[in-house]
Amino acid sequence: MKIVVTGGAGFIGSHLVDRLIQEGHEVAVVDNLSTGKRKNLNRAARFYKMDIQSSSLERVFRKERPAMLMHLAAQMDVRRSVADPVFDAQVNILGTLNVLNQAVQHGTRKVLFASSGGAIYGEQEVYPAPESHPTKPLSPYGISKLSGEHYLSYFQSVSGIQTVALRFANVYGPRQDPEGEAGVVSIFSRKLLQGEQPIINGNGRQTRDFVFVDDIVEAHLAVMGKDVQGTYNVGTGEETTINELFRVIADLTSPQCKELHGPAKKGEQQRSVVDAAKLRRELGWEPKVSLREGLSRTVDYFRGTGA
Numbered sequence: 001m002k003i004v005v006t007g008g009a010g011f012i013g014s015h016l017v018d019r020l021i022q023e024g025h026e027v028a029v030v031d032n033l034s035t036g037k038r039k040n041l042n043r044a045a046r047f048y049k050m051d052i053q054s055s056s057l058e059r060v061f062r063k064e065r066p067a068m069l070m071h072l073a074a075q076m077d078v079r080r081s082v083a084d085p086v087f088d089a090q091v092n093i094l095g096t097l098n099v100l101n102q103a104v105q106h107g108t109r110k111v112l113f114a115s116s117g118g119a120i121y122g123e124q125e126v127y128p129a130p131e132s133h134p135t136k137p138l139s140p141y142g143i144s145k146l147s148g149e150h151y152l153s154y155f156q157s158v159s160g161i162q163t164v165a166l167r168f169a170n171v172y173g174p175r176q177d178p179e180g181e182a183g184v185v186s187i188f189s190r191k192l193l194q195g196e197q198p199i200i201n202g203n204g205r206q207t208r209d210f211v212f213v214d215d216i217v218e219a220h221l222a223v224m225g226k227d228v229q230g231t232y233n234v235g236t237g238e239e240t241t242i243n244e245l246f247r248v249i250a251d252l253t254s255p256q257c258k259e260l261h262g263p264a265k266k267g268e269q270q271r272s273v274v275d276a277a278k279l280r281r282e283l284g285w286e287p288k289v290s291l292r293e294g295l296s297r298t299v300d301y302f303r304g305t306g307a
Helices: 011-022 057-064 076-084 084-105 117-121 140-159 186-194 213-224 240-251 277-283 291-304
Strands: 002-006 025-029 046-049 068-071 109-117 160-167 169-172 210-212 230-234
Touching: 002 011, 002 057, 002 160, 002 213, 011 025, 011 213, 025 057, 046 186, 057 084, 057 140, 068 084, 068 186, 068 213, 076 117, 076 230, 084 109, 084 140, 109 213, 117 160, 140 160, 160 213, 169 291, 186 240, 186 291, 210 213, 210 277, 210 291, 213 230, 213 277, 240 291
Parallel strands: 002 025, 002 068, 025 046, 068 109, 109 160, 160 230, 169 210
Antiparallel strands: none
């Protein structure tokens, strides 16, 4: 199958591209390399260095005529979205609208959209949150991802294109960027491997649903192979505190390192965990990688790359 993957040089996108090519698909990658890395690109994929907001995107879809679009390119830093909501909306709303419009105009039959479980639900009322949970995003990032889902529904209703939104929990694994604030697993791993002291925000009792990147890839494959559409959570359904996360990574890297807490981050969500029972029930997907195994594989990656 011919597939276009936006954000295919990024953390999750590059793992997905590798697997798609391994499965024998013909893949084209669209990425502006603002956060994605050229070294992540699979040589078997055709690469277009391009922003998803660009009018030149029309040439890509006209040339490729993909049967499927997997849209992962995004502004994904919650704190940047708060600091610059206009930029967040330009990338995540207008960029997504541009990509979806091109897909519809050029005969793409199915779209898979990378959405967000934690950011869309906001402070949860139910743990873990099912897809039916009220959507009350607390950040411009969450609002923009929810807007993307609404555009999926719109294009599905007016054009008949099949659309699926995958609401990711907190994804981690090899190739995650340790620069910045988003990837706590990669940040802790790098600092501990370099003999530095990580700082845990607040009391560390805030929880997240950590899902390994390979399980996210498997969710894409499960959805692309079936005649389904709609919204699916992708997570483990298990809450892990940041303190617990630190202890496992420290055990794998620097067992003598002590916990050090700093000020809490203003507005940080306290609990986040999603219920993936729908994906399990309808498509047989299960998270296969345990937290310790996934953290061990991630630490080994950073150890091998010199963190």
